[in-house]
């Protein structure tokens with residue numbers, strides 16, 4: 001991406017006027033539309049209480065004449081000079097900018113893109129600065145930031161020689177005091193209060209659990225956590241790492257067979273779980289699934305906070321019995337952390353399995369530093385923030401959220417219940433959440449059910465989204481709920497412990513788009529011939545990541561790392577590129593869009609296109625469409641790929657003619673994408689198959705359609 005492109009964006013001259021979108025600037029929360037805070041505070045016209053139709057009318061009218069092909073995606077949020085200097089990166093740039101970038105430095109907004117490039121070219125300088133900003137305490141300091149002398153170490157050796165305990169770093173009063181609030185939470189159904197745990201109280205709890213672990217397990221054991229992301233789960237997570245064990249993260253939505261696979265692959269010796277999961281007013285059995293899936297010792301936490309409501313196996317322990325092992329300890333709240341080299345494994349995570357079997361990915365102590373640093377730089381997590389991201393420790397966002405809060409000194413906000421319901425929204429309001437993370441399916445559900453109506457989300461200063469491609473209209477709705485705050489898009493992978501493309505509060509933001517490669521992340525976009533496009537040119541292709549990527553995986557437990565990520569990838573500037581498998585677009589104006597997995601691309605009449613691109617258009621072809629999925633299949637007698645659109649309607653009772661929909665889709669695709677793409681089949685379904693982390697499984701829809709076609713009589 002050319003510096004000039006980004007510079008123009010940042011400077012605002014490519015935006016629709018310095019006041020921009022009428023929604024921006026309200027709430028006085030410290031940002032504005034190109035002006036100073038003082039000018040913009042309270043200056044917004046649109047309010048969260050206005051119906052979505054009004055927000056739509058204004059947004060789509062303001063940008064009605066915007067030619068995206070010439071100007072790129074329309075930006076809806078613009079950083080002000082005053083706001084920019086109050087961000088983490090802005091502060092760093094004001095302090096170091098001139099020294100590092102020389103006379104090229106002007107201000108955080110205009111110089112952001114240059115600094116991102118600088119961070120790729122000089123990782124040792126960038127990381128030296130960022131390490132100082134996080135709550136990190138090394139027992140042995142690293143010899144250097146990056147050692148590339150050993151050619152056999154793909155991507156180099158980061159922070160060689162460093163010894164630390166990353167869990168201890170999360171618990172130290174470095175970025176905040178012992179009395180500051182570390183975690184706030186609320187149980188589902190309890191609207192009365194928001195519970196708080198101070199940093200000191202958290203540390204005491206973690207140390208007590210660490211002592212109890214030593215009484216039950218052998219050093220170095222892998223210990224699984226399969227429970228909702230509650231305060232207790234976070235305490236257990238930190239305790240396992242503090243005491244020198246390895247966490248095996250298992251999402252609480254998995255069936256017994258999935259639990260069994262994860263326990264087997266990771267060789268876990270024990271598992272922390274709950275009797276039930278309380279969600280949406282229901283008690284969903286969890287312990288019974290764990291018992292079916294694993295013979296290893298289970299420690300069972302009561303979901304109700306009172307007694308257990310299940311009968312345990314002989315070898316299993318109730319949470320209370322587990323903790324009672326420390327009663328005889330003279331100092332149960334004291335614990336000496338187990339210090340380990342930087343590359344020691346602390347957590348085994350599993351990818352979502354969108355492209356096949358989930359990969360078992362070991363995280364070293366570098367990975368948490370990477371997570372926290374990226375959230376610090378891109379989501380601007382600060383010690384004054386209260387961060388909520390409904391997820392699970394079994395998904396990459398769980399550990400990312402924990403480290404992003406505790407290594408930056410922010411407060412972690414946890415809701416013990418379903419994030420789909422009003423109770424969650426009320427918690428966000430009552431807890432004063434300032435940073436809210438989401439996934440697109442959650443946003444779609446909130447918008448569709450209207451369950452947040454009347455709640456006040458204006459304390460939120462930054463929103464964030466990850467997991468799947470966002471829908472522009474859903475994001476318009478989300479941003480408007482918080483008084484037009486920026487939605488920072490993040491796209492990466494479990495194996496990277498981070499994202500490779502992001503939004504950033506030093507740049508104008510456009511709905512459903514990313515504004516920059518991650519700090520210190522380099523990549524090229526490859527043509528079909530495997531050749532990199534020039535980095536200032538709009539293009540679409542598979543992303544090839546640079547090898548030197550701090551915190552990314554070097555090993556898989558259940559697959560050959562080299563085969564999965566490196567084999568067959570081209571060399572760029574003498575450097576072996578790393579596969580990520582995404583097709584991305586660099587737009588005019590230097591934004592990025594994700595077009596989905598390389599496996600989901602199709603060839604329609606000789607033209608390559610992605611599912612996501614077609615879905616974006618089809619989603620808006622009729623008001624009663626909740627979502628669409630586009631796949632292509634070949635007929636049993638071969639021939640060209642046929643386009644199939646699957647549809648989930650909003651109103652399931654409405655009687656839909658596939659023929660009418662086919663015409664609507666065809667018309668929309670012809671007008672907005674390519675007149676040559678022909679819709680061959682439309683199928684209306686009640687819901688889409690998804691991974692346990694809610695990602696759309698197009699490969700299952702493809703198989704379903706292939707089966708249907710092969711069952712048809714052959715001519």
Ligand SMILES: Nc1ncnc2c1ncn2[C@@H]1O[C@H](COP(=O)(O)OP(=O)(O)OP(=O)(O)O)[C@@H](O)[C@H]1O
Nearest residue numbers: 351352353354355466467468469490491493494594
């Ligand atoms: N904001 C986003 N927009 C679009 N796609 C996203 C976004 N965030 C993540 N993704 C998709 O999710 C992928 C990362 O998810 P994850 O690490 O869980 O692995 P997976 O690719 O879903 O699973 P597997 O590697 O097992 O196939 C990204 O490569 C991208 O395809």
